[in-house]
Amino acid sequence: MLLKYDLHETARYMGYKHGAKPSEAICKLCEDAYNELCKVITPKYIYKEYEFTRTNDGIIIDGIEFKSEKLLNHLRNSTSVILFGATIGVGADTLVRKYSVTDAAMTSIVHCVGASLVENLCDQACEELKNTIKGEHRPRFSPGYGGLHISSQENFFKLLPMTKQLGVTLSNNYLMTPTKTVTAFIGVTKD
């Protein structure tokens, strides 16, 4: 899968406000960062579709509860839910670490272009998913947002083999490594 980065999004991650555009020199560095990242990333994604039941303030999948009213609301019309995980691998983190001792500007640029790449991976993967799993797909909803506490990652990992198949592990504080990784719930409404 050929990943692309979005310069506008990347600029936003880098702190550009009010539609300000990066200078030509910074755009060139983004391009350099992209080319370097392309050599070291290993994009992969996995997913699994589950039935779920609703509670007052969340959902239950395979006996495991995820408490978040926003998630419940997000899935209000859904008939099933896809657990989705995607990563661009450890190479991006190593590149960020390398630049962190040699070049702070590139560190933040590689970091932000990497973030844009993993978003692009998710977007492309979710398009592919629409072909495999029929029905209307809701946008991605990730642990750590919308009142779904970040500690729910632990349960998420029980339902999706993030470690075995993607090499993603959780730290004691539920942070994922490699860092350029996304987990998400995607609601599906079947006719």
Added chain:
Amino acid sequence: MNFREHFNNSILFFDGAMGTELQKNGLKKGELPENLNIHSPEIVARVHKSYLDAGCNIITTNTFGANSLKFNNVNEIITKAVKITKNTIKESGKNAFVALDIGPLGKLLKPYGDLEFECAYELYKEQVVAGENAGADLILIETMGDLYEIKAAVLAAKENTNLPVLVSMIFDTNGKLLTGADIKTAIITLEGLGVDGIGMNCGLGPDQMLHLLKEMTKYSSTPLFVQPNAGLPVSINGVTTYNVTPEEFANKQLQILKNGACALGGCCGTNPDHIKAMIDLCKNEEIIKISKKNITAVTSYSKTVIFQDKPIIIGERINPTGKKLLKEALRNNDMDYIYREGVTQVDAGADILDVNVGLPEIDEPTVMQNAVLGLQSILSTPLQIDTSDAVAMGNALRIYNGKAMVNSVNGKEKVMEEVFPLVKKYGGVLVCLTLDENGIPETTEGRINIAKRIIKKAEEYGIEKKDLVFDPLCMTVSTNKDNAKITLECIEKLTNDLGVKTVLGVSNVSFGLPNRELLNSSFFTLAMQKGLSAGIINPKSDAMMNSFYSYCALCGLDENFEQYIANVTDTKTETKSTDVDLKTAVVKGLKAEAHNLTKKELKTKAPIEIIDGILIPALNEVGKGFEENTIFLPSLLMCAETAGVSFDIIKEYIANSGTKTEEKGKILIATVEGDIHDIGKNIVKVLLQNYGFSVIDMGKDVTPEAILEKVLKENIKLVGLSALMTTTVPSMEKTISLLKEKSPDTAVMVGGAVLTEDYAKTIGAHFYGKDAMSSVRIAEKFFAK
């Protein structure tokens, strides 16, 4: 029965999938399989029996995830699991080995994740000791995706048990491990650790594994075993299934056997039917014994450097001898300086980096270990551990992620007795200096004789000739006109007569003479022509690298002259003129221009005039733009770093002139315990440094106690703490209250994505920095008082 006698002499058969078979026999959904050993041993025994009936002669225990991260009764689980396996074998009346099954811990090791190497070692140690005590015949470390974790597991097994150790890895379709190692790198690293067998399991079906096995047999001298899934998984109505039938599986495994595996088994999707079909078809086949390879190679966690026809460049710059700034960096524990030396040498063309941190006044074992850990977290270049301190060497080799180059041993008995056991245990390619108790022989013959003695002695320790690389040493020609000639003769003889690889620190040859680079680079060419395998040189020297690229181009070692052409173009583009002044160069982030212009300014201006009159105003202009939202983070950083280039030149100038500079103030910064995000903190560091503050960076995931200790030791008055996650703010709060209690004069500024002004106040911080620039403003105000 002794496993080592059977393995690689007759074909052996492992069992197939365990988890799915346990489910078929009654393991409930969501239940941990390892618990069955305690409350339902009969289910585990049933699965073992089905595989024994299929004809297996290696039965793996039900202990894949039995480690202390998941269970608090590891010893009990493992002891019972081994007993169940042994009893089932005994009751069946058959002969089979008990393999203690060990899987990955499910946590990534540092620097990727947060698990310490020694912590992983201890977790594995508990498992293997329990397994050996309970009577397992061998240790099977399987489904491993990270070389570093494998190293922890193998060391735990070899240091604490006498059991044979087999390691099986999970590769993706491209033949890569999760942390990036390819097959070649994995094989070379594992052989360095001296494992008894190397295999692959899970992830792939037999078709893909056959393909990867062919790659394995190119590099391995160690027996190989293969345990594929029953094909690649397919999802049918949300259920994962595997489609390869027992007959197909058996046929493919027969092919795998014929291509060099000596033991076969199955993984996900295989059941006793698959295994029986495989055994029935293969049991009367002869195994093809793996041939001995003669490859001299070092590895990192993901890369291999093989000593072949093309000479290898070993970067010599991380060595304090004669380097004022590096010495200062080592004394101040400024590791970033060392890492930068590493990165720039690799960018200049180094294949391997020499790491020498030997200074009399520092704790070499600790600094060496930190340097190796730091370098391998940012670079995939293999390292050469360079020290005469055996403790430092042992420490570094232990935590090195790969098979290192080791510098060095020599013909002295005492040194050989110290160094050989370390290389035998951890693996490595050893640099052997041809000197002994009587010094460096003046003749070629004398040096060759020492080389022969080293080879013989190494053999006694089980170290093969292929893992020795000889340095015949070079004395300066200024003391004896024949010195270079002797060294060149030695290289020729070592290569042709002894059949070993060679290495040379090239630059000694010119000591005491003018225009040393010319002599060094010419001598380098002569040495390569005589067969030199690797040069320890300064890859940042154009003269040396030009010799190297020219030699390769002339000797047919540079396909399409790619390197040569790239190198030549590089030097041409360097001489472009600029018409900007230093301030503009800094504002615009033009590093090369700033470099040249600072040197120029120093000819007419005092350092302080340049700093206060040009650099600080430039930084302020950009800083102000940042605060007003007209300039954004990347440009701010480029400006700061360009100012840094100028500061470094000025610093060097001052160091050489012997005067002291005034310090603006010392600040300690750290990312708090539990938090591994340090990009923001690093940005703050760059800005503070380039505004002239002295910064002690303690890194990420730092405990409150460690911060306090450093604050007291260094008498720090301002601390900067960063936290990115809501979950780690409590440790920030803990750090602040500890500092307030034990070091009341110290102020704390905090920053990070989740913090706000109010939040910062709630947790007791003195200052809140909303972005990187505001940390500079806080520091300026703080120290202006």
